[in-house]
Amino acid sequence: MAKYKQIGRADMTGDKGIALIHRIVNDMGFVWNALHLEAGIDGIIEIRDAVTAEVTNCIIQVQSKAGHSYFKAETDTGFEFLCDERDLDYWMRGNAPVVLVVSRPDQNEAYWVSIKDYFRDPNRRKSRKIQFVKTTDRFDAACRERLAALALPVDSGHYLAAVPQTDTLICNLLPVADYPERLFRATTKLRYPSQVWETWEADGVEAKPEWLLHDGFLYSFHDLTFSPWTKVCIDSTTQNLSSNAFAFSQDANLKYVFVRMLGSCLKEILNRQGVRFSQSRWHYFFRSTSDFTEKKVGGLSVFKSYQSKSNPDRIAYYRHRAAELDFVRFDGQWYLQITPTYHFTQDGWKLSRYFDERLSGIKQLERQNKTHLRQLRMWEEVLRQTHLSGSQKKPKQRSLFVEEPAAMPTPTPYTMLSFDPLVAFDVDWNVPESAWLPQPADDSDADDAPGQGRLFE
Template sequence: MGSGKQVSRSAHIGDAGIALIHQRVSAMDHVWHERTVDAGIDGTIELRDPATGEVSNCHLQVQSKASDNDFPGETADRFHYDCDERDLDYWMKSSMPVLLVCSHPKRGEAWWAHIQSYFADPARRASGRVDFNKITMSLEGDVSDRLFAVADPHGRAHTPVADLRDETLESNLLPVTMPDVFWAYDAAVTLPRKVYDLQRESSLDIRDDFTLFGGRLLTWSPVEDTALAGAVNGDPTIEATGELLDGSPDSERVLVRLLNNAFRQDLRDDCAFHGKRHMLYFRATDDLSPRSWNTSGTHWRSVFKPHAKKTNPSQVSYYKHAGLKWQFLNLDDEWFCALTPDYYYSIDGYRESRFTAQYLSGIKRLERNPAVLGETRMWAAILAGREGGHDSLFSQNERILDFGKLVTFDTDRGIDEAKWKRAAEASDPTDPLADGELAETA
C-alpha cells in the first residue's frame, strides 16, 4: 500500500505557532499578513488605530519560533532563546521593526521581543541570546500600545485617549496642621552643627525641631530643661507662626525648615535621617529581626527586613529599611506634605550598602503602582498616628505636626491601568538582581 503525502511534525508545529500569532493579532483588531516564502520573516502585523479603526500604515515584521517542548532554561517564570547568527544579522539589517515570537501552540502560550531594541546592547548582541520574562513579555491580551510604541515611537499614527469614566485618584499629598506659635531665642552659636555639639554635651535627648535665622534660634517649644538650653541666650519671644509668612521667599524657606525639622523630631525615635538623600528610614531592630507595620487591619508591610544570600541562605546579603522622602508645599495658602516612599539598604542594620544604587534600580523596576500606593498609605497611617506597629511607638509620642488623610481627586477621565503596567514592564523586562550575587564587604 503506497504512502500518501505527509506533513512533518516540525512543519505542523510551525504552522500552529503562526496560527496562534494570527489569532492574537486579530483579537487586538490588527491585521496579520502571512508570507508564503520564509526568508527569516514569517509575516507582518499591520496596526489599526483602535480609536478610529483605520489602518495606520505601521508594520512590524515577525519571526515565529514554535515548540511543543520546553525552550532552553525554561521555568515557570522565564526561558531563553539562542538566535542563529545569520538570522540575527538579517533581522538587524531590516528597516522595519522585527519581533521574535516564541510560542507553545498546544498550550496557547506566546512571548515576544523587539529584536533591534533588545540587541542594541553590545553585550546582548555578542551573546545572540534573548532572555524571556514570561510575565512582562507575554503576547496575550491587548498589547497594542506597546506595539505602536515599537512601530511608531514618535506617536504620529496613534495617540491614546483617556477613557470617559468616573475615577477617584488618590494622591501622595497629606494636609498638615502646624502649631499656631513658635519660640524665638537669641542664638549662642551660628551653625546648626554647633547646636548639635552643645546638645550632645548636655547628655539630654537631642532635639531636631529648631532652625537658625537672623541670629535667632527658632523652635516649636520652650528649650528650658532640654538639650537646646545651652544653645540660646536669654528669654524667648513667642511669635505667631503666621508672622513667618510675610510674602518674602526667605520667610517661607524658614518655615519649611522648621516644618522639616519638626517632621524629623516627630519620627526620631524610630527613624534615622540620611542627610545626603534627605530621607528618613526605619532603624534596625535591636536583634536585627524583621519588623512590620499594619496598614489596613489585616495587611502587614515590612519596614525592616534581612535578605538572605541566594548562594547561602543561612547568611544575610543585606538589610532593607523602608524609607521616606518628603516635601512641604504651600498650595493656595494650604500646607501639604508630599510623600515619596524610598528604601535604605544596610550591610549590618546600620552602615549603608555600597550596592544601594543597584538595589534601588532593581526594586524600582519591579515595583508597580499598587506597591508604591501601599507604601504611601503606610507612611500616611504612621504620620496620622494610627496604631499599626508591633510596638506602636509612633502613636505614643506627642507630635508637633498633625496630618490628615491622603488627598483624593474626582475625575471624569480614566486610564487603562493594565496597559500602563505592561508598557512600564516592557521598557526593561529584565531583573538586574537576578543574574548574580552582589559581593558585599563589611
C-alpha cells in the first residue's frame, strides 16, 4: 500500500487530453470551458466569432478519452472505440450536441465524432462501436466549420468568419536582377538576320548570340569594334550606350530594343538546359530527350511519354512542360512574367493533332494552387539556374568490373542575365483552398482522342 497519496499515470494522461482539446479549440477561435463536477461530459465548447469576438451561446458538449488503450484494432487508416452503455445513454438523452474526442496527447493526435449523428443508425446504437477514420475524423483547427454546424441552429442565419491567418502569396513575376551595363549600337548595311549569319559563315567566324538587327542598326551587349562584329557593321559608327537608357525610357522603340536584347540572353539560359522556343505556339518548352526517356527537373516531369490505352505498345503522345515568358516593367523594375503551360507532340517534335484538347483537359485537371506553384518553382529553378550553380555532388564510386555510362556534362551557368527569387507578398488573411476549390481530380492524361467528360466524373 502506498505511503503517500498519488495521482496515477492515467489521471495525468487524461489531464493532458483535456489540455490538448483546450489548445485546439483555442486555435479555432472558440471558447473552452472545462467542467469540474460532471458525470460524462468533460467540457463545453461555445461557438465564438473569431473576427468580431461575439459569443453565440451555442454550445457543444465534449467527452474526452485520452491514452493508447482507447485505440482498439488500430490500422494505418483507422481504429475502433467501444462506448460504455451508460455513457452512451447519457450522451444521447440530452438536448445539446455531444462529441467524443479520443486522443494520444503524447503524439499530439486527436480524433472526434458527433455522438448523436453517428448513433442515429439503430444498428450502430446496438453495437455501441465507433469506427474512426483517421483521414476524415482528425480533431484539429481544420474541423472548425463542421463543429460550428453542429451547434448553430439551421435557421439562425449566423455567419462565422474565418479565423484570421497570415499567408504568403507567391506571384508569377521573377525580378530581373542583373544585365550588362553597356549596350553597343552600330550602323549596318544588312537588313535581315539571315544576311548577318551568312556573312559570318562565309568568313568562317562565330559570333555570340546576344545581338539584334533593328531599323538599320545592329545592337549587342558585346563591343562592336571587335571581330566578328566589324564584318557586319560600318566602320566608326559604333556607339557605347547605357543599357538603362533603354531599360527605363518612355520611348516605345527603345523599350522594344531592350526587351529584345533581354530575350536573346533568356534564350541562352534556356538553350543550355534543353528548352526551345515554339514559333507556332509562342512559348518555350522542354525538348525531347535523345532516347525519348522521361526527364525531370525539380521533381517534376518536364518530358514524358504516354501510352495509348487502346494499344499499350504504341505511344499516344509526348507531354512537354512549357511556359509563356514575357518581360514587363512595373514601378521602375523589370520582371519576367511566367505563365506555365504545356506542349504536346506526337513524336517528340511534331505537334499533336489533339494539342488544344489535351491542353484544355489538363488545365481543368490542374485547378489546385499547389500544382501551379510547383510549376512556378520549377521554372524559377531553371531560370535562376540554381540547379546548375549549386554545390557539386560527391561522385559515386565507380565499379572496377561493370562499365557504367558516362554522365552527361552539367551545362555551364549563363552569367549575362540573372534573376532574383519570385515576388512574394505577406498578407493578413488566408482563405483555405478547401473552402473554394473542388476536390482534386486524378492527374491522369487523355488517350489518343481526348474528351472532357471524364474530367467531371
